[in-house]
Amino acid sequence: MSTAVDYGRKYKPARQRLYELLVDGCWHSHKQLELVAGNRYSARLLELKRLGCRFESRFLEEGGGKVWRLLAERGRPQGKRVKVFLDEADAAELVGGTVTLTARSAVRTALNSFRQHKEKL
Secondary structure (H helix, E strand, O other): OOOOOOHHHHOOOHHHHHHHHHOOOOOEEHHHHHHHHOOOHHHHHHHHHHOOOOEEEEEOOOOOOEEEEEOOOOOOOOOOOOOOOOOHHHHHHHHOOOOOHHHHHHHHHHHHHHHHHHHHO
16 A cells, blocks of 8 residues: 655645635735745735736725735736846847847847746746
């Protein structure tokens, strides 16, 4: 008899736990979100937003903080972003319509790195 534990089921990611809390469509306080997803629950909300979830939030009048709820409709997932670091002069040239060799190289490097690590992001 195997006593193997399926840790994937036992320890769900915080994002999944947060989604399962919010999927009921009811308002949930920031304290409830923190209990389920930890003190970085706002980062998990951002991850869900990038996956296409839409939220509504409002402040409680009693000064009890913010409450959140998941809306029924889902938007389109956001595309992943490529970060490019350029010097100010190269960025100005790029915006002005001229592409310098330095800017082209920086974009090529960033795009290659993004493509190599896309599944990890």
